[in-house]
Every structure is written in C-alpha cells, then in structure tokens.
Amino acid sequence: MARIAFPEHGTDADELTRQMADRTDGDIDWRNGRTPLYVFKGSESAAAVGKAAFMQFFTENALGGKRAFHSIGSMERDVIDMGLDLFHAPDGADGHMTTGGSESIFMAVKAARDTHRVRGSRVGTQLNMVLPESAHPAFDKAARSMEIEVRRVPLQDSLRADPEQMAAAADRQTMMMIASAPCFPFGVIDPVAAISEVAVGLDIWLHVDACVGGYLIPFAKEAGEDLPAFDFEVPGVRSISADLHKYGFCPKPASTLFFRDAGDMARGAFDLDVWANGRFVTQTIAGTRPGGAVAGAWAVLNHLGRQGYRDIARDLMANARAYRQGIEALQGYHMFAEPDLTILSFGARDLDIFAVADRLAEDGWLPGRTQDPRGMHLMLSMFHAPARDAYLADLARATEAVRRDGGSSTSKAVY
Missing domain, CATH: 3.90.1150.10 (Aspartate Aminotransferase, domain 1)
Known part of the structure; x- marks a missing residue:
C-alpha cells in the first residue's frame, strides 16, 4: 500500500465528515x-448522558485535575468514592482512575512489586506471580515490562482457578496471586474466597481482576442473582481492577483501580524528580488523560444510580x-x-x-x-x-x- 503524504492544504469539515462516514462502510455493524x-x-439514556459529558469536558486534561481543572479532580474523586462504597472497601482504602483494564492491571502489578521490595526483596531478585491459565494477558504484559516470572497454573474441571495448584506454585518470591471476576475466556468467577485463604496463609498480595464484572456483579446480586463474594468483603483481597467502560457503560477510556490500603497505592505511583520542571507524580502510565472520560464516568454513574444499574443487570x-x-x-x-x-x-x-x-x-x-x-x-x-x-x-x-x-x-x- 502506497504511503500517503502530509496534506498541503486543509479540508472542509463537512467533507471530512463525509470521508469518515465512508470509511465506516467496512466496519462491523x-x-x-x-x-x-x-x-x-x-x-440509550446512559449513552447519551456519557457522550454529552465527555464532549463538555473534551479539552480538559485529567493530569491537571489537582492544579488546574478542579472540576475534573472532584469528579474523579467522586467516581473513586462510589467504587469504594460499591466494593465494600474498609477505612483507609483508596483508588484512582486509569485509561483501561490493562493499565489498571499494570499499576496493580507495579504496586505489588514495589511493596514486595519494601518488605525486603532486593532489586534484581527474580520475583514471580501465580495466576490461573484463564487470567488476562495484561498480567503478562506487565510482567514482561518488569521482568517478573509468570506462573500460570491449570484450571479446575469447572474452568475456575484451582486454589490448591496456585498454592503449590507459590514460593517466597511470589509477590502476587490473581483471581478473575469473571475471567474473559469462560465467563466464570474464580473462587476468590478460597484463593484468599491461600494468599493470607502465605502472606501474598491477592489482586482481583474484575475489569469485566466489577460494575455488574454487585448489581446482579442486588437483582437476585446468586453470585459469590469477590471484593474487599473477602479479607485477602488487596487490590481490585474494574473497568467503567465495560459494564459501567461509561465512555472510553475509563477504568478504576482500588487498594485496600492507601499506602499500597502510594508505593505504586510514579514519583519522579529528575527534570528542570520539578517533581512529576502520576498514578498511571499515561500522563495526559482525557478529562471527558472522567466527566463521562461521573455523569453515567450518577445518571443510573443503583436502581438503574440493577434494572440493566x-x-x-x-x-x-x-x-x-x-x-x-x-x-x-x-x-x-x-x-x-x-x-x-x-x-x-x-x-x-x-x-x-x-x-x-x-x-x-x-x-x-x-x-x-x-x-x-x-x-x-x-x-x-x-x-x-x-x-x-x-x-x-x-x-x-x-x-x-x-x-x-x-x-x-x-x-
């Protein structure tokens, strides 16, 4: 395919709209x-509310939520507080938004690794994480980036994680265990409570990947579904990832990451003081984040409320x-x-x-x-x-x- 050249002259907005519409001809319906x-x-109403809120804050940068765009900062705080309430977080818990499930998982892995180092493992020590075969590849992406060994273990016949095999795969250098709620390949919720017992017994960080089910399971339970506990109700759960842009029905890109202990979140942050402009601190890989995604999430959560989410569930x-x-x-x-x-x-x-x-x-x-x-x-x-x-x-x-x-x-x- 021939490479196109940078255009010499601009194109009328109406013509661009027509061209973009033409390009969707090959898209899946x-x-x-x-x-x-x-x-x-x-x-329909949630989609409309989310889109309108996104466009209202189209230009704002969530990186500046504490210094310039206090509106975005306050909405992000509200979104996190609502999630902490939803996931039965104890006093002292905290969280932050990210641009998606992969970033939420990456930052959870980083927090677990850095916490393990604080507890005595040296830089250069080969750490590992234990996870079921059905866990998302985002954990492998994070592990490859941080040179962490990944130990994937077989599933039970029910295609749920096997706590006994996870326990057998762990050792002193295991910095993290993972359960899914639910896993993407099979749509089943891993036995979080049983894995929690293993994690607590071995003093290992347990992360629950609820990127798919985080904003669905609580409301499905409220609507009468018999589903197991998966969140901070389970004592060994140390962090939870949950995507707003999946079953939270919020505009992309929006996910959330929660920690039982705010200190864990602080250790996982990027805190850099290495350049002329001064200290640079982010809870995410991304620096700039779309303010519209924060506003859209805030608007949709408030628009639907518990009753709206129950009805949809x-x-x-x-x-x-x-x-x-x-x-x-x-x-x-x-x-x-x-x-x-x-x-x-x-x-x-x-x-x-x-x-x-x-x-x-x-x-x-x-x-x-x-x-x-x-x-x-x-x-x-x-x-x-x-x-x-x-x-x-x-x-x-x-x-x-x-x-x-x-x-x-x-x-x-x-x-």
Whole structure:
C-alpha cells in the first residue's frame, strides 16, 4: 500500500465528515449487535448522558485535575468514592482512575512489586506471580515490562482457578496471586474466597481482576442473582481492577483501580524528580488523560444510580440466558463452563466450530473465537438483545451448512 503524504492544504469539515462516514462502510455493524466484544450498551439514556459529558469536558486534561481543572479532580474523586462504597472497601482504602483494564492491571502489578521490595526483596531478585491459565494477558504484559516470572497454573474441571495448584506454585518470591471476576475466556468467577485463604496463609498480595464484572456483579446480586463474594468483603483481597467502560457503560477510556490500603497505592505511583520542571507524580502510565472520560464516568454513574444499574443487570442476565437457551437448543452445542454472568463460551461436538464462525463472518457477524478449547465466545450487552433472533437463526443456518457440506477452517482466534 502506497504511503500517503502530509496534506498541503486543509479540508472542509463537512467533507471530512463525509470521508469518515465512508470509511465506516467496512466496519462491523456494532450498533445492531454484530460484534461480540469491544462495545457495550446499558441504555440509550446512559449513552447519551456519557457522550454529552465527555464532549463538555473534551479539552480538559485529567493530569491537571489537582492544579488546574478542579472540576475534573472532584469528579474523579467522586467516581473513586462510589467504587469504594460499591466494593465494600474498609477505612483507609483508596483508588484512582486509569485509561483501561490493562493499565489498571499494570499499576496493580507495579504496586505489588514495589511493596514486595519494601518488605525486603532486593532489586534484581527474580520475583514471580501465580495466576490461573484463564487470567488476562495484561498480567503478562506487565510482567514482561518488569521482568517478573509468570506462573500460570491449570484450571479446575469447572474452568475456575484451582486454589490448591496456585498454592503449590507459590514460593517466597511470589509477590502476587490473581483471581478473575469473571475471567474473559469462560465467563466464570474464580473462587476468590478460597484463593484468599491461600494468599493470607502465605502472606501474598491477592489482586482481583474484575475489569469485566466489577460494575455488574454487585448489581446482579442486588437483582437476585446468586453470585459469590469477590471484593474487599473477602479479607485477602488487596487490590481490585474494574473497568467503567465495560459494564459501567461509561465512555472510553475509563477504568478504576482500588487498594485496600492507601499506602499500597502510594508505593505504586510514579514519583519522579529528575527534570528542570520539578517533581512529576502520576498514578498511571499515561500522563495526559482525557478529562471527558472522567466527566463521562461521573455523569453515567450518577445518571443510573443503583436502581438503574440493577434494572440493566436484570435485563442483561435475562438476555444471556435467552442466548444460552437458543444456542444449546441447536444439536451438538454445549457451554464449556457454567457461565456466571454475560459471557458465553461454547463448543461443538461433531463439527469444526471455526468453520461455522467463518460462515457467520460471511453473513456480517464478527465471530468471537477461543483457541483452547476451540470454540466461540459472546460478551453480551444490550446491543445484543435486539439481535438475538437473527444471530440464532444465522448460527442455525451456518451449522446446518457445515454439517451438510463438511469442511474445516484455518482461521485463528485473535482479539
């Protein structure tokens, strides 16, 4: 592909709008539920409120929330306080916003590493973290950046983390253990309480990755779902990551990271006094952060409140059950695990499910795939409720075609 040159002259705004609209012709029709991830919907009003708040603070920089943009600083404080309340944080807990789950996880790993060093491990000592096979690759990204050994351990038959195997994999240089609520591949909540017992017994930091479920589990429980404790109610949980731009339905990019002890958060910060302008302190990898994301999160949380989130959680769970029922009604399909929330991961016994996925792609769907085991994956929001009948009908047609015509797929599972 030829490289374009920097434009000599500017282009009219209307023409740019037209060109951008033209470029979406090849995009997946996400507004009508044809992508199984990347975008989330709670309600039309929440989306509108979040977008308006983002644009109102489009120019402000959250880096200046303490010095220049006190409005942004106060809204971020409110968002953190609401999260601390939601996650049963004790006195002395604190948190901060980030630009996404990967950054929240990175900063949690850094805080755990630096705390371990304060306790006596020397710089250069090979530290490690113990996590289930289903944990997010963001932990590996952080570990590679900080030269930490990653010890991934096998799952139980239920595809949840195995506390006994995690205990066996740990040693004196284990700086962190991880549980997911839920894990992304299978949509199941790890046994946080049992892992907590292991972590407390071995005096190891336990981080709960609730990037997917943090802003869904509490409200699903309030709506009547029987789900296990995962947050600071569990005594060994030392930090929690939870994405606002997933099931918090806030504008991107917005995540939160919480610590049982504010001292842990302080140790994890970047505190640099190395240049002419003076001391530079951030709780994030990013310096500049969009003020609009902070304002959007603040607006959506206040717009929905507990009742709004409960109502959405109830609808989400009903939608997920309807999808599951429709999928399992097709001969040969089965869930890999008993899903706890709104992620469905399923396989087929008598055909190449990737060949089915290929045919769904031809019909305009973006098929989610899992490579181990080979299957398909749905991360459902309210975008998917109106699309359910169409998805199930196309899945049935694609399945029938593959059974009739045979064939296999060389496609890969890539996110």
